[in-house]
Amino acid sequence: MLALIHLIYQALPLLTMPRLQVKVESMDFAERMSRLGTETAFEVLARAKQLESQGRRIVHMEIGEPDFKTPDHVVSTAIKALEDGWHHYTPSAGIPALRQAIAEHISRTRRIRVAPDQVVVTPGAKPIIFFSLLALIQKNDEVIYPNPGFPIYESMIRFAGGTPVAAPLREELEFRMDVDEVIRLATPRTRMIILNSPNNPTGSVLDQHDLQKLATAFRGKDVFFFSDEIYSQLTYDCEALSIASQAGMQAQTIILDGFSKTYAMTGWRLGYGVFPSLELAGQITKLMVNSNSCTAAFTQLAGVAALTGDHTPVRQMLATFRTRRDRVVKLLNEIPGVSCRLPHGAFYVFPNVKSFSQKSADLATLLLNEAGVAVLSGTAFGRHGEGYLRLSYATSMELLEEGISKMAETLGKLEIGATLGPQA
Numbered sequence: 001m002l003a004l005i006h007l008i009y010q011a012l013p014l015l016t017m018p019r020l021q022v023k024v025e026s027m028d029f030a031e032r033m034s035r036l037g038t039e040t041a042f043e044v045l046a047r048a049k050q051l052e053s054q055g056r057r058i059v060h061m062e063i064g065e066p067d068f069k070t071p072d073h074v075v076s077t078a079i080k081a082l083e084d085g086w087h088h089y090t091p092s093a094g095i096p097a098l099r100q101a102i103a104e105h106i107s108r109t110r111r112i113r114v115a116p117d118q119v120v121v122t123p124g125a126k127p128i129i130f131f132s133l134l135a136l137i138q139k140n141d142e143v144i145y146p147n148p149g150f151p152i153y154e155s156m157i158r159f160a161g162g163t164p165v166a167a168p169l170r171e172e173l174e175f176r177m178d179v180d181e182v183i184r185l186a187t188p189r190t191r192m193i194i195l196n197s198p199n200n201p202t203g204s205v206l207d208q209h210d211l212q213k214l215a216t217a218f219r220g221k222d223v224f225f226f227s228d229e230i231y232s233q234l235t236y237d238c239e240a241l242s243i244a245s246q247a248g249m250q251a252q253t254i255i256l257d258g259f260s261k262t263y264a265m266t267g268w269r270l271g272y273g274v275f276p277s278l279e280l281a282g283q284i285t286k287l288m289v290n291s292n293s294c295t296a297a298f299t300q301l302a303g304v305a306a307l308t309g310d311h312t313p314v315r316q317m318l319a320t321f322r323t324r325r326d327r328v329v330k331l332l333n334e335i336p337g338v339s340c341r342l343p344h345g346a347f348y349v350f351p352n353v354k355s356f357s358q359k360s361a362d363l364a365t366l367l368l369n370e371a372g373v374a375v376l377s378g379t380a381f382g383r384h385g386e387g388y389l390r391l392s393y394a395t396s397m398e399l400l401e402e403g404i405s406k407m408a409e410t411l412g413k414l415e416i417g418a419t420l421g422p423q424a
Contacts, residue, residue: 037155040380044364048374059403061391062374064200064348066264068320070302071313074263077305081298090294093285094121094272098300101307106257106274109232110242112250118275120284121303123295125230125258125271126152131287132226132254132273133160133192135280141191146177148350148378148385150200150228162191168384171352174341175202179213186217192224198231198240201381201390202350203343205238215246225253230271233262233314235345236322244274251276261346262314263306268299321347324393324400331404332391337416347394350378354387355416364389371410373403 044062052058069075093099099116106114122128129152137143139161145153147166157164167182169175182193193214197206218225225243232240244253258271275281288294325342328349332340337355353363360377367373367389378385393400 032159035155035158037151037158039151041376044368044374044376044380048368051368051372057372058368059373059399059406060395061393061400061403062376063394064261064346064392065266065394066261066317066347067395068264068313068317070264070268071306071309073309074265074302074305077309078268078298078302081301086297086301088297090297090300092288092292092294093281094119094295095297095300098303101304102257102272102274105307106255110255111245112242114274117278118281119272120275120281120288121270121272121295121300122288123271123292123299124269125228125256125260125273127288127292128254128256128271128273128284129153129226129228130156130160131284132224132256133157133162134287135283136224137162137191140189142187142189143192143194144182144185144190145194146196146199147383148201148381148388149194149196151381153194153196154382163189165190166382166384169199169202169204170384171341174344175199175204175350176206176210177204179210179217182214183217186223190223192226193218194226194228195243196228198235198343198345200231200346201348201376201378201385203346203348205235205240205344207238208241211241211243211246214243215249218252219246219248221252223252224276225249226256227253228256230256230258230261231346232257234318234321234347236318236325236343238344240345254280259303259306264317265302265306268302270295270299270303321393324397325349327397328391328393328400328404331401331408335404335408335411337411337414347392349391349393350388351391352387353389353411356411356414357417360386360388367407367410371403371406373406373410375407 041062048058098121099119102119103114103116133156137160141162142165143157143162144165144167146169148169154164165185167177167185169177227243229242244250244255253276255274259265329340329342332338332351338351338353340349340351343349356363360379364375364377367375376390378388378390
């Protein structure tokens with residue numbers, strides 16, 4: 001006790017000293033930082049959490065992560081790995097057991113032949129986007145990407161020095177990429193085409209006819225397809241197909257996949273890329289060496305367990321998502337001024353709110369501030385998302401029904417076709 005009093009006595013002068021007034025000068029950042037964007041979902045989450053800290057009740061429908069626990073056998077494998085001493089560096093491209101499991105999984109589900117050496121494991125799937133663009137895209141190379149689409153595509157294209165070329169996703173095509181338009185958008189400068197099926201934010205899925213047309217148009221050309229298949233195991237009434245499965249197209253396709261969505265492992269940070277050549281996989285590994293060194297050892301063993309273990313939890317999660325999807329679409333379509341198509345994959349709906357004649361961002365702000373419902377503006381996914389909102393149904397049915405009821409109440413106060421005034 002005396003020692004504690006002595007420490008407090010010694011600290012008193014420091015506590016009573018006047019604060020130093022530090023003048024903060026404007027910092028000059030590298031020009032490349034101006035080309036880097038952000039992900040609005042996390043910004044909205046932060047605002048929603050701030051409102052919660054003030055005592056507000058918020059229904060969260062903004063973040064795209066399953067509300068399920070990681071399967072027990074995956075967790076127990078990770079715990080055992082730590083107990084067994086998996087505490088150290090691993091090969092930069094991933095441990096052999098995981099690369100083998102991924103190669104077998106992709107070979108089986110995409111009906112192609114993949115070798116473990118074509119696989120690179122990363123902490124989360126985003127590095128695969130970044131590393132692929134850095135390895136292949138030079139200044140003024142064009143990259144065609146879906147819009148609305150995952151916002152990191154455009155951000156990383158610009159950061160890598162490329163020129164993003166938006167391929168609009170339109171409701172009349174159920175938000176599928178218009179492949180004829182993609183073919184028209186291509187120029188001699190086109191170096192890469194990004195596909196995302198099932199799509200975030202719309203839940204659309206490319207069909208066999210779409211992929212055949214793309215393959216016919218670009219087969220044998222100096223164009224890579226970057227196929228983001230992170231939601232490939234989360235489809236409801238169709239199969240998610242990969243362009244790599246089209247004849248001759250594996251040699252031009254990079255596949256991105258991971259564990260976050262299918263196995264409810266968002267916090268584990270475990271993703272991977274499958275590359276068309278050992279040479280490209282080697283370049284991606286070099287980027288891993290220079291950035292992350294390697295992916296955490298115990299999470300990789302958990303990944304092996306996820307791929308090779310019991311998939312009953314995945315099937316149960318998907319069945320729950322299907323029930324939620326059907327209910328959410330029905331409830332949204334009952335709100336005057338709102339229409340919503342039935343998505344075929346992922347766990348998002350993308351309702352049309354154009355009847356309210358106001359910007360999507362303003363409407364999303366209104367719903368957060370007035371209704372206490374956190375959703376995303378369609379423009380968080382690109383300018384072609386104007387007139388839409390994105391809602392994640394990766395939360396309980398009780399909360400979904402509460403959130404949509406509050407949305408209906410707030411939207412019901414607006415005149416359809418009226419313009420909302422500035423929001424606080």
